[in-house]
Amino acid sequence: MRTFAIPFLVVFAVAGNHVYAADTAPGSPVLIELFTSEGCSSCPPADALLERIDVSQPLPGAQLIVLSEHVDYWNHDGWKDPYSSPSLTQRQSAYANGLGTSDLYTPQMIVDGTAVLRLNDPQQMRQTLAKAAAAPAIPVRIESVKIEGGNPPLLRARIEAEGISGQHKADVYVAVALNHAESQVLRGENSGRRLTHVAVVEYLKKIGSLDVGKTFSQDFQLKLKSGMEPGNIRIIAFVQQPGPGKVLGAALRNAPFQ
Numbered sequence: 001m002r003t004f005a006i007p008f009l010v011v012f013a014v015a016g017n018h019v020y021a022a023d024t025a026p027g028s029p030v031l032i033e034l035f036t037s038e039g040c041s042s043c044p045p046a047d048a049l050l051e052r053i054d055v056s057q058p059l060p061g062a063q064l065i066v067l068s069e070h071v072d073y074w075n076h077d078g079w080k081d082p083y084s085s086p087s088l089t090q091r092q093s094a095y096a097n098g099l100g101t102s103d104l105y106t107p108q109m110i111v112d113g114t115a116v117l118r119l120n121d122p123q124q125m126r127q128t129l130a131k132a133a134a135a136p137a138i139p140v141r142i143e144s145v146k147i148e149g150g151n152p153p154l155l156r157a158r159i160e161a162e163g164i165s166g167q168h169k170a171d172v173y174v175a176v177a178l179n180h181a182e183s184q185v186l187r188g189e190n191s192g193r194r195l196t197h198v199a200v201v202e203y204l205k206k207i208g209s210l211d212v213g214k215t216f217s218q219d220f221q222l223k224l225k226s227g228m229e230p231g232n233i234r235i236i237a238f239v240q241q242p243g244p245g246k247v248l249g250a251a252l253r254n255a256p257f258q
Contacts, residue, residue: 027060028063028133029250029252030062030065030112030132031065031067031112031236031250032053032109032129033069033109034066034107034109035092035106036071037106038070040107040190041189046106047068047195049119050068050198054199059130062132062133065236065238067177067199067201067236068177069085069201069204072089074188077188078189079189082183083200083201088201089104094243095244111128111132113240113241113243113246113247114246115131137248138164138239141160147230152224155223156219157219158217158218159172159220160216161216163214164212165213168241168242169209169210170241172206172208172216172218173237174204174237175235175238177200177202178228179198179232179234179254180232181196181200182195202228202233231255234254235253237250
């Protein structure tokens, strides 16, 4: 594994002079996955960049949907990241195999499953995001979202997607993430720092497959983890070629759900 240093100014370079409200009318969806860790000293600037992208939505005509995926291979280095998961490390490893990268490292941002952002190269970042936004996307919808009382509460939703062309089916995923999370790090490379995160993945699973020429519609339910506040979650659904490969479409629903 290795870390990747991000020059301070790059954190603010993507948005330029544009500021867009996060809940304006959505444009073409682009999924941005950040593989990160609270045990990595190079990760906090990338966490801040992801939050800025999420809030400012810097690319006109696009809806940048972000996910913060905390890996677990830093946990042996003095601090166990409370948001880390071996399944997210496995997802990054699958990307490494598919994209031909030499090893696992943090921070790493992957766009629509096919491109790695070079976080010290603002021009490459803008071009990569613009190219992803220009690609056709299949419609994905998150409908009938409800949170039923209980201990723990039960989240229900319906995931829908339009049919795909070609010869191969695609996978349908659902992620449930915390809108905001933070930690006071006591040990490791970030010892003494209070770290904040956005769109922190707590659940990411394949729920079905989208067949060629057919639509997808399936109910989804999840018992929320103890301590998860219903008002602090978001739901992301996306369709992705197996591998994991190219993301073909995505959708986001933020709390409060109506």
